[in-house]
Amino acid sequence: MSPIDREAHLNRWRSKPLAEKALLALGMLVIALALKPAVAVLVASAMTAVTLVGARVSPRLWLGCMTAPLGFLAVGVVTLALRIDAQGIGLAPGGFVEAGALVARSIAGLTCMLFLALTTPASDLVGGLGRLGLPSEIVDLALLMYRFLFILGDSAAAMNAAQAARLGHATARQRVTSAGLIAANLLPRAIDRARRMEIALASRGWRGEMRVLADRSAATASGLAVISAAIASIALTGFFV
Amino acid sequence: MHIMEGFLPVSHAVGWFVASAPFVVAGGLSLRKIIRERPEARLNLAACGAFAFVLSALKMPSVTGSCSHPTGVGLGAVIFGPAVMAVLGTIVLLFQALLLAHGGLTTLGANVFSMAVVGPWVSYGIWKGLRSSGASIAVAVFAAAAVGDLATYVTTAVQLSLAYPDAESGIVGSFIKFAGIYAVTQVPLAIAEGLLTVVVMNALSGRAGQPDEIAVLAGEAR
Secondary structure, X not given: OOHHHHHHHHOOOOOOOHHHHHHHHHHHHHHHHHOOHHHHHHHHHHHHHHHHHHOOOOHHHHHHHHHHHHXXXXXXXHHHHEEEEOOEEEEOOOHHHHHHHHHHHHHHHHHHHHHHHHHOOHHHHHHHHHHOOOOHHHHHHHHHHHXXXXXXXXXXXXXXXXXXXXXXXXXXXXXXXXXXXXXXXXXXXXXXXXXXXXXXXXXXXXXXXXXXXXXXXXXXXXXXXXXXXXXXXXXXXXXXX | OOOOOOOXXXXXXXXXXXXXXXXXXXXXXXXXXXXXXXXXXXXXXXXXXXXXXXXXXXXXXXXXXXXXXXXXXXXXXXXXXXXXXXXXXXXXXXXXXXXXXOOOOOOHHHHHHHHHHXXXXXXXHHHHHHHHOOOOHHHHHHHHHXXXXXXXXXXXXXXXXXXXXXXXXXXXXXXHHHHHHHHHHHHHHHHHHHHHHHHXXXXXXXXXXXXXXXXXXXXXXX
């Protein structure tokens, strides 16, 4: 259902320590947002290289993920660059400078987020949040939800295909009805599925806790130091450019 | 409407995290209580959260030609109440950022505030208000979903205009610009989502799968 999830499980950096990938992505994200636009440009190019060359993420998928948010960005930029006053619509003074900084920052932020999303499965990240102190009830809920996403996503895709094959998407009116039917049929199925899973787990002595063996490698001090140094050098370079 | 990664300045991103934290923590505490008392509710909640995610991945036509997706905010608020929706919505938004590249990590706080706090509370208020004043279920559901959607979009426009006030006309002028541009897609979408939610509720009440389980969740959650 989610090509991003597949890539996150299959890329070359899948088994790198979670803490190192998270530090790289979030550290770069923070300096891109907090410092000058020049830093954001450097961060965007560094993170693109790391994602495509380092982790060997499929460039086609990466580009596909980049284009969708760019529509939102385009609207934002137009809004910043234009002004509306008594004479009508014109260019806003200084709007282009502001819009350019916004584009640099947003694209840099996007590359950082995509790096994390495409190299690290969401279940690993949620597990990491649990080790950082997120209550175990919420972590378990999120992990169960992660599992259900794919079960329900498959059902929804099958329903959607069946409707499309029966002219269910022929008109706009028909599409709203079809979408409503999917939603209405999916919710009882989801709850039914949850009940069956609950019975299966209860019969195996489940007490509301999932214990699984994770083959994660621990972060090394040298790895963390290299990443911190890279972040600091980009921040400094951007400062003097 | 999700604000993309990197769109908000650091101070605003942090501010919206702070603003939505109390709602999410309060929702988390009530969720914890539900789960402590009835561990089996956990699976139901997970299934419903996943349902909201899948619903948001569903393509729906909107009048302006582009395909949009429903948010499920109104439906969730009517069924589960707004407190639980804050937590479920936060997890759903996190997964949307990580699995669909929709939304962002630093903008998560702002998106949670508009979509998991303001939207559900407005939907819930409208639903309760209309039902107690004697409106039919269909009208109340439509209004709850459509107005909840609009409230979410207005909140997002406010967040954007606070972050990027107009040089001359300030926050108000900027709000008019953002709200005006996004109204083109968001107003038809809100109406479509309202209609969709009525279709869903009709179909649900027609087949009433396991009404007691939804009722228990909703009753305990409120």
